[in-house]
Amino acid sequence: AQSVTQPDIHITVSEGASLELRCNYSYGATPYLFWYVQSPGQGLQLLLKYFSGDTLVQGIKGFEAEFKRSQSSFNLRKPSVHWSDAAEYFCAVGRSRGSQGNLIFGKGTKLSVKP
């Protein structure tokens, strides 16, 4: 069965500092991978996705993520964090085989940004 682990529940970084949020997945084949962001009181917004090809994917708001098959990871990065990036971030995995369109989400990482 698919599963997603986000090891860090809460991360605090200073504004302007770099950021890396970790995501590990479990799936028997190459999964479809997503990062979503959720601001307080809002729904989830897609930051980026990986289906195949180049393992470094670029997303919106200056975010990028790298798929590492050997580590079953899909970590999210940003070189310089802005105060507006404070939110909760969710990694999700979808099945690349079969007809299911469902996503499995991790528990999320809450990002706080210090001025």
Next chain:
Amino acid sequence: EAGVVQSPRYKIIEKKQPVAFWCNPISGHNTLYWYRQNLGQGPELLIRYENEEAVDDSQLPKDRFSAERLKGVDSTLKIQPAELGDSAVYLCASTLGARAAKNIQYFGAGTRLSVL
């Protein structure tokens, strides 16, 4: 283009009362999802519709939860009777196309339910 619209945004009820949530997906999106997001957790799928057909309701607690998507557009999720443990955010999402996990899911802002 309007996004996924959910109402109400907030609902406070006493236990054992009924409650209903409404979702209007993005125009033309034939797949609709209802998720429940408990505090400190990621969203968990309750039910998925393709057009008016519920194609995956394996995670829906059928003793008290029901859903419908008449005419394959708007959808309603109902809880009757509500229990304390149902307090959560209920999210609706929609995608263009069916079944493929490549289809991007677009989420509404959710309904935050508090059961007292």
